[in-house]
Amino acid sequence: MVVDERAKVVTVTIDGRMVKVKDGCTVLEAARQAGIYVPTLCYHPSLSPYGACRLCIVEIENMRGFPTACTTPVTDGMVIRTDSAQLRELRKNIFELILAEHPKQCVTCAKNLRCELQEVASRIGVEEVTLPPIRKDLPVYRDSPFFDRDYNLCVLCGRCVRVCQEVRGVGAIAFVYRGSRALVGTAFDKTLQDSGCQFCGACVDICPTGALLDRESKWSGLPDKSVVTICPYCGVGCQLSLEVKAGRVVRSVPVYDESSVNKGQACVKGRFGIAEFVHHPERLSSPLMRKDGKLVETSWEAALGFVAEVLSRHKGDEFAFIASAKCTNEENYLAQKFTRAVMGTNNVDHCARL
Amino acid sequence: MTNSINEIGDASCVFVIGSSTSSGHPIVALEIKRAVRSGARLIVANPREFDLCDHADVWLRHIPGSDVALLMGMAKVIYDEGLADLAFVSEYCENFDAFKESLKKFELEFVEKVTGVPREAISQAARLYATCKPATIIYAMGITQHTHGTDNVLAVANLAMLTGNIGKPSSGVNPLRGQNNVQGACDMGALPNVYTGYQRVDNPEVRRKFEIAWRCDLSPNPGLTLSEMIDAAYNRRLKAAFVMGENPLLSDPDINHTREAFKRLEFLVVQDMFLTETAQLAHVVLPATSFAEKDGTFTNTERRVQLVRKAVEPIGNSRPDWWIICEIAKRMGAYGFDFSHPSEVMDEIARLTPSYGGINYERLENGGLQWPCPTTDHPGTPILHVGKFVRGLGLFMPLEYKPPAELPDKDYPFILTTGRSLFHYHTGTMTRRVRGLNAIDPEAEVEINPEDAAVLKIVHGEKVKVVSRRGEVVVKAKVTEKVPPRVVFMTFHFAESPVNILTNPAVDPVAKIPELKVSAVRIEKL
Known part of the structure; x- marks a missing residue:
């Protein structure tokens, strides 16, 4: 990355603390830099700001309403509040609307304990949802050999759609239908392969819920350990984390690291083509x-x-x-x-x- | 690569030639797309269509093997139209007059005829590359796997020097290495003419240094290259061979010849994870661990040395390759193989290799280091040739067009070119054992243009026979406009339809690389 040495620095006040940040960054990035938690589901450092989930609302002096931190650029001298009784109440209401459409059987979900939605719920402090639940009753798509798509669990944050378009330049998936029927899917409900999917797994890795999950390791739970190493395929040298459970590699995933070559991305071979050959029954085990x-x-x-x-x-x-x-x-x-x-x-x- | 991968996204012009980046190096393709999204102009030169062609401002669909003509034609346009960076050329380069003289042979009329690319497109590409700076050139085996592969590389370098696109961020000459550690294997002196860091075996001073360090006498004569080894085995001059983690029976050109050569060896040891096609011929097979079961380092295509970390215990009774070599050497009474961990080997490498001098495991724990990294306080070198060329002055090379060793004729009217699928890797030792990858890409295909398919009455999905002067394979036909008329394409991942039975083992005189990208074939109905 070419770092512009002249990048201007501005000073903002977040929750009473003065913070120096790069001019042009967003309020959310400034808060994160200062170590202040602002809940969000649709934000991701690899993607452009989107403002879909509305959970990152903040109060900014001399600004009307509750702007979303992820889409608001900082200006010098800006005074920001990320936490107030009113913000907490509003976030709870917004989050309840999201949860009303999300099944609540966390303990039987394959994403249990590694789910961003769960984490946000505990941070915001939502214990029960008073709104009537809405069931989507959608079929689970198993048209990829590597992962399942269960849009009953989808919260429409759009991260998968955006990573496929913005980072991978593929656009195999998009939002389909409108309004309350909106869903993520392929054009004309084609199979992933027919819609140009390259099976890189970026959508799976970026999904905050259990909607997109590796099929092979779906039910293996949390890994015992993760070891960061280098992909054995081409000469690019992508950083991958090998997740190990009971002495076996169960999954290989790219880790988001700004200093790495691949910055959280992998291709189908690195993402889905490792665990199986490492533990293949045809491996030679004796001279x-x-x-x-x-x-x-x-x-x-x-x-x-x-x-x-x-x-x-x-x-x-x-x-x-x-x-x-x-x-x-x-x-x-x-x-x-x-x-x-x-x-x-x-x-x-x-x-x-x- | 003279530059780093994450600089590509900030280039103003990206020129991709001889690389199906999206399947061979998918993560580099993402950087190229990032550049295009930020407004960079993209030039793609490739006979076969792939997804970057959709993002390109200009797609040059040249005839396989005509790269020198294409690149020199572009250089001629740049010079003739006054777009060359003559200040850079006169300050940092030499031999420009001879190069300028050699451009005269590349009139666009001639270039158009040889490459099959309209002259307007060549001019447009030349202007974009020369005026949108910084411009970066990215290439892969489509440039190198020719009998004139060295000339192709020199033509690329000429173009970069002519426009001053070298030694600056987001510029440069950037070959993409095909395998995880092909850069490192070269750096480590797994080559017949050099020790580590490209120190020549025929240099007495260098040899003395290694003789002292290793406490032995060393041969001053450069050894055999891989293709020469195979010929030597065939002629029974080579009697014993040790193969570590390679499968030449599927990856090398002219498989029938290679197989016979390996069969004639008196002693063959193969060290691998699986019983590969090559291992099946061995006298002794030693089970090696995978990358997931050992510590070590790989050096990527941008010269970045990175830590490989052990995640699980060796499978069955397999052992890491480094351990196996040391154990054999020790049993032969050799000095200097008492290593308890690869980090100790790296310390020895650093002592003997100026470009790796500052590299050790402790530093690598905090992230990769790009060589040259001569001392432990050196931060590494993301960009080569900054301020001046490593050799002093950049050397322009006059070039002339040479056709491929084997051209299509009446009996073999098609050009066969080869490459990789996104879903498989090299000889498939790893990827062919992954069910999901096989579900998506289950079998070899020969891609053929609809025009040719119609003439031959071949339908999509039909099994056909592809025949060259060296052999024949049966393979499914994929009728597609991805390949131009009179050119067919196959990947080399599939042992059932091994394309390298067909390919031409003729090599480049300097690099000894076989001409895998151009051979003449005919297609027969079964």
């Missing part, structure tokens, strides 16, 4: 040696000893090492060191040209 024309299992000790013994007889230019663009730097370093220092030849190469 094999050819006996009577067939490869048969053997011990490490026997295999390593045999390789060392035979290679000792092939030193020099009758030996070659094909190293790997898939392996780590350290492994390639050792491969060429072994070839040059132990085998006495420079016959080492890999498929850089393929």
